[in-house]
Amino acid sequence: MRRPTLLAATVIAAALAATAGVALSQDKTMSFFVTSVGSGKGADLGGLKGADAHCASLAEAAGVTGKTWHAYLSSSTEDVRDRIGKGPWFNAKGEKIADDVASLHSDANGISKKTALTEKGETINGRGDTPNRHDMLTGSKPDGTRIADQTCGDWTMSGAEGVAMMGHHDRTGLDDSAAAKSWNSSHASRGGCSQEALKGTGGDGLFYCFAAE
Known part of the structure; x- marks a missing residue:
């Protein structure tokens, strides 16, 4: 009577192991990326x-479906750290970006x-490249x-009015200060919120995207 029980237990264990393996591989699907293109209207993203x-x-066009995506952007009433989920997050190549909000x-x-x-698995031009596109819109402090x-x-x-805080995705700036190396809070835009103003400091209206669910 024990053999069927042992066999059943073995089958169940194998099934669970297989399921766990699939879950782990699914967890490494893209859950973080930099937008390959912006809105084309500077910092006007439609809120x-x-x-x-x-x-x-962008994620769906890249073949990633079934996730709830949130832009890494704070607003005047909302902190971005509270809107991007719990993590962990992985890029398009399955490389871990962070385990959780704290890390x-x-x-x-x-x-x-x-x-x-990007969502296509491509790198974005940084400082030293032409054109430089390393400024990422965030509206956020380092935390x-x-x-x-x-x-x-x-x-x-x-337009010419308004200001946006931006970070450097390449962690490089004019000096070795913490701000220059900050991915999410390096410096404010200059000359407003237009596409031209953002390009003037080394940006292109790009931003980070995180899978919140």
Whole structure:
């Protein structure tokens, strides 16, 4: 009577192991990327909803479905650290970016020019490249909390007015200061929120996207 029981237990264990293996491989599907293109209207992204929709559209075009995407953008009333899920997050090549919100906002995160890939798995030009596109819109402090007056009108402005805080995806700036190396809070835009203003400091209206679920 024991043999069938042992056989059943073995089959169940094997099935569980297989399921765990699949789950682990699925967990490494892309859950973080830099937008390959922006809105084309500077920091006017259609608000947070428009930015989130842009993330989802790019991810789906790249073949990644079934995830809820949120742009890494704070607003005047919302901290981005509270809207991107719990992690972990992986880039298009399955490389881990961070385990959780705390590690993402610490020196332990894996964001660099080599890992901050687009949804297509491509690198983005950084400092020293032509054109430089390393400025990422965030509206955030290093800890992922909001800078209420540096969100280009909650991501609805594209003219000479307004300011947006940005980070450097390549962790490189004019010097070796913490701000210059910050991926999410390096410096504010200059000359407004237009596409031209963002390009003027080394940007292109790009931003980070995270799978919240």
